[in-house]
Amino acid sequence: MSKEKQFVKEITPQNEDFSRWYIDVIKKADLMSYSPVRGCIVFKPDSYEIWELIQKELDARFKETGHRNAYFPMFIPESFFQKEKEHVEGFNPELPWVTEAGGEKLEERLAIRPTSETMIGHMYSEWINSYRDLPVLINQWANVVRWEKRTQPFLRTSEFLWQEGHTAHEDEADARRETMQMLDIYRDFAENYLAIPVIMGQKTPSEKFAGAVDTYSIEAMMKDGKAVQAGTSHYLGTNFAVAFDIKFLNRENQHQFCHTTSWGVSTRLIGALIMVHGDDRGLALPPKVAPTQVVIIPIGPAKTREQVVARADELFLELKKAGIRVKVDDRDQSPGWKFNEYEMRGVPIRVEIGPRDMENGQVVLVSRISGEKRIVAQADFTAEINKMLAEIHDQMFERAKQFRDEHYGAVDTLDEMKQFLDEKRGFLLAGWCGSAACEAQVKEETGATSRNIPFSPSEHKSTCLVCGEKAEHTVVFGRAY
Amino acid sequence: MSKEKQFVKEITPQNEDFSRWYIDVIKKADLMSYSPVRGCIVFKPDSYEIWELIQKELDARFKETGHRNAYFPMFIPESFFQKEKEHVEGFNPELPWVTEAGGEKLEERLAIRPTSETMIGHMYSEWINSYRDLPVLINQWANVVRWEKRTQPFLRTSEFLWQEGHTAHEDEADARRETMQMLDIYRDFAENYLAIPVIMGQKTPSEKFAGAVDTYSIEAMMKDGKAVQAGTSHYLGTNFAVAFDIKFLNRENQHQFCHTTSWGVSTRLIGALIMVHGDDRGLALPPKVAPTQVVIIPIGPAKTREQVVARADELFLELKKAGIRVKVDDRDQSPGWKFNEYEMRGVPIRVEIGPRDMENGQVVLVSRISGEKRIVAQADFTAEINKMLAEIHDQMFERAKQFRDEHYGAVDTLDEMKQFLDEKRGFLLAGWCGSAACEAQVKEETGATSRNIPFSPSEHKSTCLVCGEKAEHTVVFGRAY
Missing domain, CATH: 3.30.930.10 (Bira Bifunctional Protein; Domain 2)
Structure with missing residues (x-):
């Protein structure tokens, strides 16, 4: 094999x-x-x-x-699905069926x-x-x-x-x-x-x-x-x-x-x-959901290695005690290889410590998101890490929001929608008369579906983008996964 | 319906x-x-x-x-089971099979x-x-x-x-x-x-x-x-x-x-x-695994009720802060009804507090296991609760061990085993020659199966309880769920 x-x-x-x-x-x-x-x-x-x-x-x-x-059991008797008409129509095409169990054919099929x-x-x-x-x-x-x-x-x-x-x-x-x-x-x-x-x-x-x-x-x-x-x-x-x-x-x-x-x-x-x-360097994980929030990488020549690793281990314990998900990588690979590796894995903060940092009582913090390098006193280590983690969360949210806002337009007609989707991609606010036919036509012509009728749209549209009649709702459309 | x-x-x-x-x-x-x-x-x-x-x-x-x-996926292709001969023989009789999914018959059946x-x-x-x-x-x-x-x-x-x-x-x-x-x-x-x-x-x-x-x-x-x-x-x-x-x-x-x-x-x-x-009053849950470790029940007449409930709520918060899983029951039912209810549900400690306890700055702790009532100063409340929870764990373990030891015998023959199982129920140490036939005969005649060959039996038996030949192992037998 x-x-x-x-x-x-x-x-x-x-x-x-x-x-x-x-x-x-x-x-x-x-x-x-x-x-x-x-x-x-x-x-x-x-x-x-x-x-x-x-x-x-x-x-x-x-x-x-x-x-x-x-x-609750994962097996659902077939007859249960029949009881709610829309429900059975919605899910029937996607069900796997258990028809035999314990060496016998079942009297009633069981869906998963x-x-x-x-x-x-x-x-x-x-x-x-x-x-x-x-x-x-x-x-x-x-x-x-x-x-x-x-x-x-x-x-x-x-x-x-x-x-x-x-x-x-x-x-x-x-x-x-x-x-x-x-x-x-x-x-x-x-x-x-x-x-x-x-x-x-x-x-x-x-x-x-x-x-x-x-x-x-x-x-x-x-x-x-x-x-x-x-x-x-x-x-x-x-x-x-x-x-x-x-x-x-x-x-x-x-x-x-x-x-x-x-x-x-x-x-x-x-x-x-x-x-x-994520970006072209790989994953980028928001701090609160990152399995490893901080990776500590000892650097410098072989002769100071033992000392530096010992200090890295102390820093590791300090963060661990503070409830931060942290890891030391003291393997043999080069620092450069490790930097790339943890960037690719989306670890929010990389901590570098070498012999000069030891002398100066400092460490270097590097943000996965902004690339910013921050030299901080070892005495302030945990506080600075917590601060940077919070900043990274906020930056990631703002960055994602900015991207979304830049790709979130408003259109009056189907043609405008097509043009926007081809040129900029993203979401579009548009008026909708409420008819399923108009909604279906949007999908057919643009590949976009109605995502939802937002509670607080940035603007309200007065006419349906398909039929031009009075809009019942302002809807967000977008191509979806 | x-x-x-x-x-x-x-x-x-x-x-x-x-x-x-x-x-x-x-x-x-x-x-x-x-x-x-x-x-x-x-x-x-x-x-x-x-x-x-x-x-x-x-x-x-x-x-x-x-x-x-x-x-890992819960679906296992049928061919996978065929690859390990003993495994397929052991599990085949118990498998449920998915044979259709997404409206089509599957080419290969999938076991759950x-x-x-x-x-x-x-x-x-x-x-x-x-x-x-x-x-x-x-x-x-x-x-x-x-x-x-x-x-x-x-x-x-x-x-x-x-x-x-x-x-x-x-x-x-x-x-x-x-x-x-x-x-x-x-x-x-x-x-x-x-x-x-x-x-x-x-x-x-x-x-x-x-x-x-x-x-x-x-x-x-x-x-x-x-x-x-x-x-x-x-x-x-x-x-x-x-x-x-x-x-x-x-x-x-x-x-x-x-x-x-x-x-x-x-x-x-x-x-x-x-x-x-468990016992005839209901569940008895060991403190470490009890969803509710302590229930606080305010008692006394209606006129002092508000005051007592307020104090009960304070005690509740004190325990909650200490990480103890606690509940106050200030519903209308009688204290007696509540005492029975929480005994039946196996809550390790019941705390009673009434107007007299308030006056005296005390509370009453009652153990689900021993029934012991302990009057403690409110100032020592959390410490006393933690102490009693630890004691209850130990008592439950000891009680279970004592029961087990009283029902854990050693026998030389099948007849002795039958007699023990009929009179006392429980586990039996016995010598076993190592043959599957002798093991099967024990099961057939007594309903007991070999549980395991214990690492530290209390004694070693030298002859097989069935055939009387030299014992290879001393085995624990017992009827099993």
């Missing part, structure tokens, strides 16, 4: 071929391997650790807002969950009896499967990891509050943790979740101008409650259907991180 | 019907629901939180010993992983080229499926959650060191975190993992005298390396097969926790 060599010599420049750049970077940075199963990847330790950091932070935010985790509204709806119908049982606020961390035709590492894989929140409420107002609360947690997390600016808004009917009344999303722009839907939150109304009989005795002692919500983010966030922040 | 009522009025006493006791407890304590899929349960928040605490502690121990997490040696072996063959790549030390947290005929909540479910470590090494010595290191981590975790005494030892050939050279286990005794295998660690030799071509260029520049290991514990630990520590 031949050994697969995933070694990439040079990273293809982004403006030469963005897709090749992406694959080059994730292979060279050792984030993933293709697996022998179609559309499934292996999350190698360096990407899985990013996911662990995402999980830890989101999980804390979910728990702060009263949610608890649980775990693409999402768990049906299974959880069934369970909630058993658990919820009275308004006293409400709200039910549960989240699940799990693997899900959607057998996609076109896949792309992290962004769209057959099996992926995610969290799915599922809540049940007494009335619409409470369920809508929850829907918005979780959307805002996602926005805040994307901006303040991943340094990714996002556009919050509502999906158009044709783009909403199969079975939802209303779907809301946060949308991020990649460096090729394309969109990634980075998180969604759905108000499901009573659709699943009716389908699964999730009823309760209300305060007036009458039976009533619950209003439910669901919301999720997935490992596609890893892909978004890479495509928002 | 009818509402399932899982309400349990009374818990069946353990000595009346242990199996019913178990089901009564896990339903009444709201730990799980049966799902509509055969053999699959829902892990409700109170049991999932136990799993989260188990994960957090074990994950830290794995990382301290140099392991990193990764994630029962364990991941095959998939991970395939990937390691791509990743490992040189001795410089070794050791590879990876762990995966995942769901796995074994389509079992007989299932039991937590202990044996079709889908369950676990971790599986998979490592590759240059030579046998290094792989065996790893195998033993992980077994000892499991032992230490079981004893010092779950308060479950375990017997470490080696599995007999008929009980080892399908594809392993040697399997080691930790075995725990439940309160009905039956065994639960609480964790396993396997030295796989070069079996999977040969099957999946995991080769490397060694220090002598020659191609050589890796030696691999695997090791795992699962959500069955939740079942073991319940069956080792």
Whole structure:
């Protein structure tokens, strides 16, 4: 059997071929391997650790807002899908089916969950009896499967990891509050943790979740101008409650259907991180989600090596105690090789220490983002590192926001949209009459889909970019992953 | 659709019907629901939180010993199973098969992983080229499926959650060191975190993992005298390396097969926790793994209520700041009802505070395990709580160990074994000649299986309990879940 060599010599420049750049970077940075199963990847330790950091932070935010985790079976009986008509139509084409198990053909086929509204709806119908049982606020961390035709590492894989929140409420107002609360947690997390600016808004009917009344999303722009839907939150109304009989005795002692919500983010966030922040030198990881935040590299001639490494180890311990994710690289390779290596892996700060620095009681801090070199006193080391990490986060967010704003236009006609997409790439605000036909025509002629109806667009458009009739909404359009 | 009522009025006493006791407890304590899929349960928040605490502690121990997490596809092509003969024979009967996906029949069936040696072996063959790549030390947290005929909540479910470590090494010595290191981590975790005494030892050939050279286990005794295998660690030799071509260029520049290991514990630990520590009043959770370690219950008449609740809230915050998992129950139910409720849910310490306690600057601590009431000064509150939590852990471990030792005999013949199992239940040390036939006869006549060949038996037996020939090993036998 031949050994697969995933070694990439040079990273293809982004403006030469963005897709090749992406694959080059994730292979060279050792984030993933293709697996022998179609559309499934292996999350190698360096990407899985990013996911662990995402999980830890989101999980804390979910728990702060009263949610608890649980775990539901991944097998969903075929009959469950039939109960919510839009849901089955939306997901049926993507389901894998278990038809045999334990040496026997199953009486009823079992799907592997693409999402768990049906299974959880069934369970909630058993658990919820009275308004006293409400709200039910549960989240699940799990693997899900959607057998996609076109896949792309992290962004769209057959099996992926995610969290799915599922809540049940007494009335619409409470369920809508929850829907918005979780959307805002996602926005805040994307901006303040991943340094990714996002556009919050509502999906158009044709783009909403199969079975939802209303779907809301946060949308991020990649460096090729394309969109990634980075998180969604759905108000499901009573659709699943009716389908699964999730009823309760209300305060007036009458039976009533619950209003439910669901919301999720997935490992596609890893892909978004890479495509928002990476550059021609490789990955660039925002400090809060970087598995290694600081790498310390001892430099200088062999005769001072032992002393310098010993000091590097002390600096390592100092940062570690302060809760910073740090690493010393005292291997034999040249400093230059190491500088390139950690730039490529996106480590936010490189610390250089050599014999002269030892003499002067100083170290050199180098930012992955700005390239800035900062000479700081060893006495201020941890404080300066924390300061620089915070600055790097802010710089990355601002840089990504500036890029997004530069590629975020507003147009009045389809022709203008085509021209913008060809010349500048990016997102476009445009008026939309509300008809599915006009929306479909945009997609057909430009490849762009409606991303969402933003809550705070920079301007409002009064006419539909396709038919010229009165605009019902101002919509963000963009080509999407 | 009818509402399932899982309400349990009374818990069946353990000595009346242990199996019913178990089901009564896990339903009444709201730990799980049966799902509509055969053999699959829902892990409700109170049991999932136990799993989260188990994960957090074990994950830290794995990382301290140099392991990193990764994630591999759950789908395993059928051909992969054929590559290791014992492995396919061991697992084939329990596999669920995906035969259709995305609206098409698959060319090759995909199994849902029962364990991941095959998939991970395939990937390691791509990743490992040189001795410089070794050791590879990876762990995966995942769901796995074994389509079992007989299932039991937590202990044996079709889908369950676990971790599986998979490592590759240059030579046998290094792989065996790893195998033993992980077994000892499991032992230490079981004893010092779950308060479950375990017997470490080696599995007999008929009980080892399908594809392993040697399997080691930790075995725990439940309160009905039956065994639960609480964790396993396997030295796989070069079996999977040969099957999946995991080769490397060694220090002598020659191609050589890796030696691999695997090791795992699962959500069955939740079942073991319940069956080792629970009693006729319900759950009893060891402090380190209890989702709620302390519950504070305000008592006294209505007129002092507000004041008492305010003080209870202060005590709550004090413990919370100290990192203790604490809850205040100021609902309307009577104190007596609450006392029973939290005893049933296994909360280690109940704190009572009433108007007289406020006057005297004291609180009352009540241990779930011993029932001991301790009046302590409010000034010493956190320190006393920490002290009592540590004591409760020790008491629970000692109590479980005493029970185990009282039900752990040694016998010379099959008849003695039968008599012991009928009269006392439990584990038995016995000599064994090493033949599979004698081992099978023990199982047939007594229902007991060899648990393991313990590393430190309390005595050595010289003759086989079945054939009377010279004993090769002294083995622990017991009926098992």
